[in-house]
Amino acid sequence: MSEDRAHGAAEESSTRTPERVFAALPAAQGRGFARTWWGRTWLQALEDTALDGGQLKQGRKYARQGAVGAVSVRPGRITAVVHDPDRTTYRADVLLRELDDDEWDRMLEMVVDEAGHIAALLDRDMPPRLVEDAADVGLELLPGIGDLDPECACGAWDHCPHTTALSYQMARLLDEDPFVLFLMRGRGERELLEALQERSAARAAEGDGGSGTAGRDDGPEGVAAQEAFALGAVLPSLPDRPLPPREPAEIAALDGGTSPAPGLDIDGLTFVAADAASRARRALGEALSPGHASRAVPAPLTEWEDAVRLASALPGRTVSARLAGGCGRTERELEVAVCAWGFGGREALSVLDEGWSPPPGALARARDQLAAAWPAEDGSRPRLRATGARWTAAGTDAQVRYGPDGQWWPYLRKARVWWPAGGPERDPAAALAVAMTGGEDPAEDSAEAVGAGARRDAGQEG
Structure with a gap:
């Protein structure tokens, strides 16, 4: 878990309008505000929209200095209190249009069509293919020019240093969790995943006529493993890690009661089998040893x-x-x-x-x-x-x-x-x-x- 994510505390209710509140992020001295392509796209929308480059520069400075307080994210809006250098505080808001019910219906259908999209999101990744597929059904997930609408208590009508600083910090949050973007568009993570699970189950039922036996005659077809993991299916816990064997494996005598085929060296084959068993035992012991995952793989x-x-x-x-x-x-x-x-x-x-x-x-x-x-x-x-x-x-x-x-x-x-x-x-x-x-x-x-x-x-x- 990265530093930014460790500082983000999420609270999401089961209501239609969830809210997540992220604790104030530390100063961003010596680092960029966006590592991911979707975080950079968010900032591009901000920088293409703002009319005053000086305000942008000042807002970046505020964000780098840690002047942005806790960030509240809810459908259509992000909010934070931003401190001026003289410690005057202003409430800053940035608005982004929510998707309506029809648009969400198209979004859910698009995501259910590709289980890899769900898996990527749960891995806190937003593959370009997901955004492209959304665009194919008439949806723009990421903001473009003019989509980020500022509101600030300082009275500025354009992006001021306060809304700019908030937007730069938002890029850091988006880097860590693209579900924050979906929340701004109107659906929280839990609500979104539950809707996807229901839709996926309904589609499976339609595919087999409600009998659970689509495509086969001897039992239920089941769900692809990738989709099951992505939708948070309850799976049994893994067994305890096994202990390495203490004794080398015994090689059974290769004696079938008949003479070996011409050219077959029984002694040589037995030797090679014993060597393979010995190497497997050693490899298992190494794999179970502390720090094995961090060791370089030998040539x-x-x-x-x-x-x-x-x-x-x-x-x-x-x-x-x-x-x-x-x-x-x-x-x-x-x-x-x-x-x-x-x-x-x-x-x-x-x-x-x-x-x-x-x-x-x-x-x-x-x-x-x-x-x-x-x-x-x-x-x-x-x-x-x-x-x-x-x-x-x-x-x-x-x-x-x-x-x-x-x-x-x-x-x-x-x-x-x-x-x-x-x-x-x-x-x-x-x-x-x-x-x-x-x-x-x-x-x-x-x-x-x-x-x-x-x-x-x-x-x-x-």
Whole structure:
């Protein structure tokens, strides 16, 4: 709820001539008077009608300073007390013609024809289509030139600063609630919605001959959900928010008593089903966590990233080989990628990609960090050979890579393959030290993972 709406207190009776009284709005320093197109149309009618631009300017100043008191809105009229700078007060009124009964009949028929109009109004919106449809049946909802008629206790015959200030504040009220305009035209929100509900129900009854079975033979047709919500239908309350499941789902054995079709990998399909269940459980837990609605939606994984994610669960050599082949990669490339994924997920994969090169500014910052990483006076700085965003310590199998995240990643060469050797570091010297000391032996870890996968394929574990 906006500030303007929070300050508007509405009182509407069940009589034919309701009234709404809005508390005085705060000063409008530093903001416009109308954000919506219908609020701006209201002001355009005022500015096109007034003959004295000086009076308009003075009225805007009054409104900005908060000189307008509580605003009373009723059919055909808005009223407020406006203060002059010397604290003299004047009652100001602005009149707008009410629609007669015939015009309201056409208005109601037009709105009932389009349930979206009701939904928009209840959302405090006035779509241009609604105003256009009203014009098609000969009705002008919004005022035009000469439609806003001023009356002020100061005696001015044209729009004075007092009626102008009131009109500018009215634009702020209209921004928040277009039903205020309908009230000026003669019908309050409750009366209008009740009339629409009655008319909608009558039309539905006429459509099915009063039997409630139009268009079908097995029961009532019902009402479109959008229309039911728009007309304030009484609906049951929502159930309590569910708790996330504590245990992962169990995947039923895919055994139908017959041999699988040629080419169907039952183990692979079972693995993918289990992964889908695990991801669904995690997504549900995240959705039910506090603040979930305000978090940014992460970018979807690429095909290669998702393949690496799946392979990191060690599905076995057969599934891993299919994942690698499906992405046009070798099994060894997938093994290295799985190792990187374990150290840092998709960020680590971006560093693994030797085709990545930072922009010139980032590369300059990386060089500055390298220059500052080792004190020049103690002779500890290693001799580094640069290749793009990679620096290899001369005479060693140790390397550091500068990532898109601005961090440094250690790498170790084993059997002519560069393997990730650890997680990211802010200091390039710390990352190189990890690589120089061997880090976490990636080749051995990968070999153990491959062995575990092979044993799983053979039915020896998992």
